[in-house]
Amino acid sequence: MSSAPVPGANGAAAPEDDATGLSEPLLADGGFHAGALTKVVVATALDGKAKADKGSVKAEAKDGYWVEVPRQLDAVAATAADLESGGDGGRPLMFQEKKVKAALLYPYRALILIRIIAIILFIGWRIKHNNSDVMWFWVTSVVADVWFTFSWLLYQLPKINPIKRVPDLAVLQQHCDLPDGSSILPGIDVFVTTADPTDEPVLYTMNCVLSILAVDYPIDRYACYLSDDSGTLIEYEALVETANFAALWAPFCRKHSIEPRAPENYFQREGMIYPGRSPGEFMNDYSHVRMEYEEFKARLGALDGTIRERSDVYNAVKAAEGDAKATWMANGTEWPGTWVEAAENHKKGHHGGVVQVVLEHPSGSKSQPELQVSSVSLLNFDGVDVRLPMLVYMARAKSSSYDHNKKAGNLNAQLRVSALLSNAPFVINFDCDHYINDSKALRAAMCFMLDAREGDNTAFVQFPQRFENVDPTDRYGNHNRVFFDGAMYALNGFQGPSYLGTGCMFRRLALYGLDPPRWRSDDIPVDTVKFGNSVPFLKSVLAALNQGRRITPPDLDDSFLAEMTTVVSASFDIGTDWGRGVGYIYKIATEDMVTGFRIHGQGWHSMYCTMEVDAFRGTAPINLTERLYQIVRWAGGSLEMFFSHNNPLFAGPRLHPMQRTVYLNCNIYPVTSIFILLYALCPVMWLIPEEILIQRPFTRYILYLIVTIALIHTIGLLEIRWAGTNWLDWWRNEQFFTVASLSAYPAVLLHMVVKLLTRAKGIRFRVTSKQTTVEDDNDKYAEMYEMRWVPIMIPAAAVLFSNTMAIGVAMGKTVVYGAVWPKEQQKHAALGLLFNLWLMILLQPFALAVIGRQSKNPNILFILFPVAFVVFALVYIGVHIFVVNFFPSMEI
Ligand SMILES: O=c1ccn([C@@H]2O[C@H](COP(=O)(O)OP(=O)(O)O[C@H]3O[C@H](CO)[C@@H](O)[C@H](O)[C@H]3O)[C@@H](O)[C@H]2O)c(=O)[nH]1
Ligand SMILES: [Mn+2]
Secondary structure (H helix, E strand, O other), rough: OOOOOOOOOOOHOOHHHHHHOOOOOOHHHHOOOOOOOEEEOOHHHHHHHHHHHHHHHHHHHHHEEEEEEOOOOOOHOOOOOOOHHHHOOOOOEEEEEEEEEEHHHHHHHHHHHHHHHHHHHHHHHHHHOOOOHHHHHHHHHHHHHHHHHHHHHHHHHHOOOOEEEEOOOOHHHHEEEEEOOOEEOOOEEEEEEOOOOOOOOHHHHHHHHHHHHOOOOOOHHHEEEEOOOOOOOHHHHHHHHHHHHHHHHHHHHHHHOOOOOOHHHHHHOOOOOOOOHHHHHHHHHHHHHHHHHHHHHHHHHHHHHHHHHHHHHHHHHHHOOOOOOOOOOOOOOOOEOOOOOOOOOOOOOEEEEEEEEEEEEOOOOOOOOOOOOOHHOOOOOOOOOOOOOOEEEEEEEOOOOOOOOHHHHHHHHHHHHHHHHHHOOOOEEEEEEEOOOOOOOHHHHHHOOOOOOOOHEEEEEOOOOOOOOOOOOOOOOOOOHHHHHHHHHHHHHHOOOOOOOOEEEEEEHHHHOOOOOOOOOOOOOOOOHHHHHHHHHHHHHHHHHOOOOOOOOOOOOOOHHHHHHHOOOOOOOOOEEOOOOOOOOOOOOOOHHHHHHHHOOOOOOOEEEOOOOOOEEEEOOOOOOHHHHHHHHHHHHHHHOOOOOOOOOOOOOOOEEEEEHHHHHHHHHHHHHHHHHHHHHHHHHHHHOOOOOOOOHHHHHHHHHHHHHHHHHHHHHHHHHOOOOOOHHHHHHHHHHHHHHOOOOHHHHHHHHHHHHHOOOOOOOOOOOOOOOOOOOOOOHHHHHHHHHHHHHHHEEEEEEEHHHHHHHHHHHHHHHOOOOOOOHHHHHHHHHHHHHHHHHHHHHHHHHHOHHHOHHHHHHHHHHHHHHHHHHHHHHHHHHHHHHHHHOOOO
């Protein structure tokens, strides 16, 4: 792959893949089985089928730990007709609630109780036996234990009532899809955010957009907005190309029931079952679409060059006038955003706003869209809806005099533009590196929003984040399953999951800061102080309040276009409630956590929706340096939230006490790292001549530690059962928490202290790089081995080094003194070493990162570490002999 920092470099590299890329899928037994009418297996037929079967067996086993809660039907009558939610009264129940089986839940709760008792006994015992060698050290470690207990309780207690909710798509369909082919499903505005065409390859972003344009939802009931924070022409022109390709791609997906509907990911997958209705035409259609896709990618890759060339021509003409070198759109107008050659008002962070409707809202008729690709006519789309939903490109204006509030500011601009253009009652947002993996996902979210029970009081429906590019052993804990499943199912038992930044459907009114219907008063101020100075926008808010639920396309006349530029202007938010009481929240690096918190604080509920097939998928940073920066942002945002007016302790009474506990834990967990760092450095005491112990009797102390740590892991083993995760997920979570505690978290704490003292700036939203810079076609995880040393890694490196040295020295001492040590001391040394080893095991991912490419075989640590131990042991013995001979009075 090309590593040139050219936007869309991935696309440009496509032709290299042609040799394998364009080959048609193999057919099972040389042809299609039209067997059970529709089931045709493509590629590795038997293999694929076996995989699919195994998958469903696994899903059942996972679900085996859950029991259905009977649906309460009487709730239906209680809900009045609410057009905002798309129902006409008498709405059905559209999801199934499940709780953990008693046989698992009660032992789980019992173990939590046992651990609480064990810890109380332990701390009581320690305080009674304050006979350590070094008093200050003992006091600190007791404080540490109390803190560990406190933060563990914050973490563990809210997990005692997990709930799983499964959407019932069939009921939704019955209720909303009318027999005449129309639908009463409510409107959705779909948002995609991107910040940089290089760090976030255009190809990913466009794949995300394509998966949206082809999603299974009534075409005139949703609209797609791409908001480009880089303001580059390349993103706009890529979107126009995408609209062209979508005219082929979307009907193809609909005709053949393609999954997933992001082409890059679809063409990469093998062994899929053909579920569509036209197996006979599939091969022909497939190869056409595949060919068009390769050409589409090539066009994306060439965009940069095209734009430069075009601009050179225009600029040459204009040169005489002495103008700056502008960037020109295809229609011969100057691009209002950033220019290829940065100029005043046209550079990164300082440029005009753009709103361009790429595809207009489809009219009622099922006619062909205006934009077409050549081979559309070659395919037979009879009976297939070939329309596309409205598609909009936008970039908010930026100016160096204003804070743009990063992703939150970007999303708020999208909220306003979409309010003017389509004003759908629901919005869902995606990061540009995520895509819709199950085309029914938007419908699934609707099951929760329209449900007769809590539907109207549900502000958002969050889906888990699932990742595609992570190495099979998930070295740096990217899958985060303990969080995305364990913690989120747990929250479902109270007010609901927190907002996790992507793959989350919101009720527009909840984002506008309104109370849930349950608490809403009749008098809702809709004014410029709150919402900003745009009359059409205020009107749209009133319309939303009055439950206008259709996406009604306005006339795109000049005054309307001018209004759209107003709502994306750099200063629009100033002096309004945007980012505070309205929209996504500003000033906190984790805009997601704090936005969800604000909404929960008003008494809204949220729902966690998992589907059998991942609803959405994305990419995660598999390079340790990038990953740690991501953690820095999350942890930094957490602490910032604690020191802001969004501190959960100040939230009103509508926030459920357990929900408050969870948010509090989310805010202060980085503090734990101080104590972890302290403990992790303890083994250094083996380097000291005299035996120093934190606590006497040491044996009893270590036993207590072992019991309490073992209990955590036993609880974890039960948790992974109901969460449907596995022990590796659990273990990686433990390891990564330790690694982060010795790097990202202390760095963030230090930053916070400095910030509080000097009123410095907050944590920077550094966009996670998705661009693979490593060239290695044989290893798609090559990126993982390229760790860049950064200062935040110093504590982890220090702990790793001192532990290795301590173990070596302990071995050396055993050789020198072992025989003369009293039994008691031998035991102490052995127990101390146990602790060292435990730490080393927890730090394994970090050690692997340090050795880079050598870590392709992780077992190499079993050689490297023993060698290091022996080296240190020998050095110790050498020094010892030297000292004994030349400085007999000294003791080491
Ligand atoms: O100034 C900015 C910065 C970022 N983004 C967008 O924000 C999204 C997330 O950025 P990324 O760098 O991919 O962050 P991650 O570390 O992957 O993000 C995780 O953590 C974030 C909170 O820190 C959440 O917002 C994300 O949804 C969640 O996936 C991307 O679409 C970016 O384009 C902007 O639109 N404008
Ligand atoms: Mn991301």
